[in-house]
Amino acid sequence: MQLIAVGVLISLALGCSAAISGPYLFWGHDKVFNLQPQALVDASSREQPLTQLFKDVKAIIIFVRNSTSRLEGTKYPKFENLVKNNAWTYLPQRNLPVEPYSYNANIEVINLSGQSDEDDAELLTGYNDALTIYGHGEVLGILASREEEAHYLAKREAKDEAKEEDANRATTTQSTLIETEVTQVYIAEGNKAVLILTGPPELRLSNETLLLEEHNKHITFDDQRAKGYGRLSITFMYNSEKCTLRFKFSLLRGTWHMRNVEVEYRDYKAVLPAIGNEYTLPSAPLGFSFRCSSEELLFSNRNTNETQMNLVLSDYQVQPWLNGRKEFGDVYDCVGFITSPILAGLLVTAFLLGILSLGITAMLSIHTPNRFESSRNKHCCNMFALITFSPVNPLALFTLAIELFLIHLLFVLIVLYIYVLWYY
DSSP: OHHHHHHHHHHHHHHHHHHEEEEEEEESSGGGGGGOOOSSOOHHHHHHHHHHHHHHSSEEEEEEESOOSOOOTTTOHHHHHHHHTSOEEEEOOSSOSSOGGGTOSOEEEEEOOSOHHHHHHHHHHHHHHHHHHHOTTSEEEEEEEEHHHHHHHHHHHHHHHHHHHHHHHHHHHHOSSOOOTTOEEEEOTTSOOEEEESSOOEEEESSOEEEOOEEOSOOEEEEEGGGTEEEEEEEEEETTEEEEEEEEEEEETTEEEEEEEEEEETTEEEEEEEESOTTTSOEEETTOEEEESSSOEEEEOTTSSSOOEEEEEOSEEEESOOTTOSSOOSEEESOOSOOHHHHHHHHHHHHHHHHHHHHHHHHHTOOOOSOOOOTTSOHHHHHHHHHHHOOOOHHHHHHHHHHHHHHHHHHHHHHHHHHHHHHO
């Protein structure tokens, strides 16, 4: 009977060993720190720490989960405290290089139900019961998962990785220009001109708004450089209806400008001029591109009596006359020369120059005395008379007062400037 019982226990142990898989969580013994995953090592060096650990502990208790998802401390607070109070390590691998059943006779396998509160109590109770029998630091706890779930997860992850690799490969070879899922790239045939947007053009009519996302891929650029202009034509499809945009570029003294766009949609046909100033309107020397991400480019006919129509481009970069090149030229942007940091620097410089000029003026207003001591008068009396009756220059006092005021004002401005930079 004893032999039969031992055989049953061994068969159960072997059956459990074949039904568990990683990832694994080891805790309860100091030598679990030697189980950290290593790269570029042979099988023998991986088996040795595990084999020695299984031999040194007096008992091993294995908890088998029905899931391979991560454990959350909020759902397993008792188990979290148990692990934190012991030496532990985490092995993300699917299988162990060596099984514990051949090196330790005191092995217990506990199947967890899957409910977080019940599993949390079972983990703590089962491990503490083993500690009362074999002593603290002598019991090795192992948390593993069922092999079927692990195999399913491995297949799913491999499938997802293959999909990601295919998607990355397709994205890399799709275009020579930078393009993402949200980027709209419009390249004229022969790489004559290019327009890139982070979102689709938005055509606003008096009664509806059109997001022009789909186009027919037939983009042309009418190069009339000899006449001083060029037109980039893009035909979009919106609800099975055509909408054609023709961006007109003018060329003057080696600099191109995008001034207007011609829109054709249903019965609407209008030329919309660009709204902006010399910094926001797209323009650059020939061979250069223009980019603006801080402001939208608006084409509108709001000053006419025609049907109200607006076209909005957001975060765009454009360049006509590419001449077959596959990349943008150097970039001009819509940021003007006078920005907040530059303006603050100019103001501080102006105050410093004002203080310097007032100081120089005060120094130039100092004059040498026109009276000197004589041998007939006493030294102390002359000094007293010189100090008492010397005239006070009101301009010097006024200059000194203004200088002190400007110094304090400069200090306040510097503090405010640092405050704005720090918090905004």
